[in-house]
Amino acid sequence: MGEVAVPSYRKRVGYQAALLGGFATLAAALLALGDISTRDAIAERHAEDVNASLSQVIPDALHDNDLLDDQITLDDNGRPVSVYRATRDDRVTAVAIPIEGKGYSGIIELIMGVDVNGNILGVRVLSHAETPGLGDKIEEKKSDWIFGFNGLSLDNTPLKDWAVKKDGGRFDQFSGATITPRAVVKAIKEGLEFFRAQRAALLTATNEKKAGEKHDES
Amino acid sequence: MSLSYRRIGRDGLWDNNVVLAQLLALCPLLAVTGTATNGLGMGLATLAVMVASGFSVSLLRGLITPEVRIPVFVLIIATIVTLVDMMMNAWVHDLHKVLGLFIPLIVTNCAILGRAESFASRNQITPSVYDGLMMGLGFTFALVALGAVRELLGSGTLFANAALLLGDAFAFLQLTIIPDYKGFLLMILPPGGFLALGFLLAGKRIIDARLQKRRALAETAEPEIDAGAAATSGA
Numbered sequence: 165m166g167e168v169a170v171p172s173y174r175k176r177v178g179y180q181a182a183l184l185g186g187f188a189t190l191a192a193a194l195l196a197l198g199d200i201s202t203r204d205a206i207a208e209r210h211a212e213d214v215n216a217s218l219s220q221v222i223p224d225a226l227h228d229n230d231l232l233d234d235q236i237t238l239d240d241n242g243r244p245v246s247v248y249r250a251t252r253d254d255r256v257t258a259v260a261i262p263i264e265g266k267g268y269s270g271i272i273e274l275i276m277g278v279d280v281n282g283n284i285l286g287v288r289v290l291s292h293a294e295t296p297g298l299g300d301k302i303e304e305k306k307s308d309w310i311f312g313f314n315g316l317s318l319d320n321t322p323l324k325d326w327a328v329k330k331d332g333g334r335f336d337q338f339s340g341a342t343i344t345p346r347a348v349v350k351a352i353k354e355g356l357e358f359f360r361a362q363r364a365a366l367l368t369a370t371n372e373k374k375a376g377e378k379h380d381e382s
Numbered sequence: 383m384s385l386s387y388r389r390i391g392r393d394g395l396w397d398n399n400v401v402l403a404q405l406l407a408l409c410p411l412l413a414v415t416g417t418a419t420n421g422l423g424m425g426l427a428t429l430a431v432m433v434a435s436g437f438s439v440s441l442l443r444g445l446i447t448p449e450v451r452i453p454v455f456v457l458i459i460a461t462i463v464t465l466v467d468m469m470m471n472a473w474v475h476d477l478h479k480v481l482g483l484f485i486p487l488i489v490t491n492c493a494i495l496g497r498a499e500s501f502a503s504r505n506q507i508t509p510s511v512y513d514g515l516m517m518g519l520g521f522t523f524a525l526v527a528l529g530a531v532r533e534l535l536g537s538g539t540l541f542a543n544a545a546l547l548l549g550d551a552f553a554f555l556q557l558t559i560i561p562d563y564k565g566f567l568l569m570i571l572p573p574g575g576f577l578a579l580g581f582l583l584a585g586k587r588i589i590d591a592r593l594q595k596r597r598a599l600a601e602t603a604e605p606e607i608d609a610g611a612a613a614t615s616g617a
Contacts, residue, residue, distance in 0.1 A: 180450050183446065183447065183450055184450050184453060184454065187458070191457050191460070194465065195461060195465070202469060202471065202472035205473065206471050206472050209471065209472065209475040212475075295571070296416065296570050297567040297570060298567070
């Protein structure tokens with residue numbers, strides 16, 4: 165640099181501003197292009213992800229609908245909860261409820277499948293930031309702990325049992341990690357309570373939605 | 383300015399390695415190197431960004447004035463990183479799930495801005511791209527080395543999940559070196575990263591010292607043939 169004399173216009177504020185503005189515009193254009201060309205693929209991947217976790221908590225035999233298409237949003241003490249519903253012959257057979265626990269390091273997101281009688285069909289962790297090797301045993305890849313909830317309900321398991329063994333409940337904690345399983349157990353229990361409280365709305369809303377669809381442009 | 387390609391290659395891969403010599407980019411380095419595969423994925427993503435930013439900065443260096451160069455460089459790098467992020471999300475989704483959190487952080491990787499500022503903005507396109515490639519390769523090498531050490535000591539495997547990154551053809555890379563290994567959690571956690579990095583840096587120093595000694599010996603023995611090596615050791 166510096167061998168060539170710099171033209172004087174390049175020293176002006178206007179040139180600098182135009183340069184910066186020009187680059188910003190160019191960057192915006194490139195990003196828009198990138199977004200357009202990848203948006204569909206990303207949406208597809210995301211749907212695949214959701215579908216994959218949904219099919220793990222709701223057996224395929226229970227439904228003949230596309231789970232992603234039948235989603236209703238209910239109010240859980242002021243927090244909106246989007247529930248996926250499995251239907252067969254237009255009758256709800258199971259629901260998948262997203263639940264959250266407050267783990268050792270941040271929110272643990274889970275999804276649980278519940279049949280019409282409030283029995284757990286399956287629970288899976290969607291995302292978490294728990295300590296690798298300790299708290300991550302909640303993942304089905306690392307341990308079969310999460311399968312221990314299958315078949316349980318508020319009816320066949322007394323309320324006081326919904327805790328880790330250290331707290332007098334029936335679920336194992338992991339050696340070195342109690343907060344993580346405690347959070348998961350609590351989240352699942354709350355999910356079941358939510359299902360019990362909203363059962364009528366969850367199961368009957370089919371008709372409402374079908375009726376609503378006729379007026380709705382979607 | 384007329385740096386030889388051999389010099390650029392040596393600088394990027396070893397002498398002036400982003401991690402081992404400059405000690406830059408430690409945040410992504412320590413964050414993702416729990417396994418060798420993650421290190422490789424992060425390294426390749428950074429490599430792509432370095433090459434692309436070297437190319438664009440060098441291409442536009444005549445236009446950019448010194449007064450606004452930093453914001454323009456950051457803008458260019460941020461754009462490239464965002465594009466890489468979107469493409470990985472769309473086409474190598476499984477890896478993106480693992481690395482997704484760290485990809486946007488490539489923007490803040492000081493090594494990329496550093497190369498844009500100190501190399502690409504002063505050199506022709508080809509050497510700049512080559513410099514980006516070599517620096518990126520050096521960074522990838524450091525990431526993979528650190529990831530391999532931590533994975534081996536931490537979980538007893540090597541290149542676990544490599545098939546997710548490179549396709550099923552590379553499944554043979556996935557090795558379980560120590561079967562029934564109980565795991566050594568410390569190495570997977572951040573302190574293990576610092577420890578392993580420390581040993582890696584010490585290792586480089588030892589190798590460099592050996593090389594220098596050997597070179598000095600060779601020079602005293604046959605001073606007439608090794609004029610080139612003397613110039614390098616002075617650099």
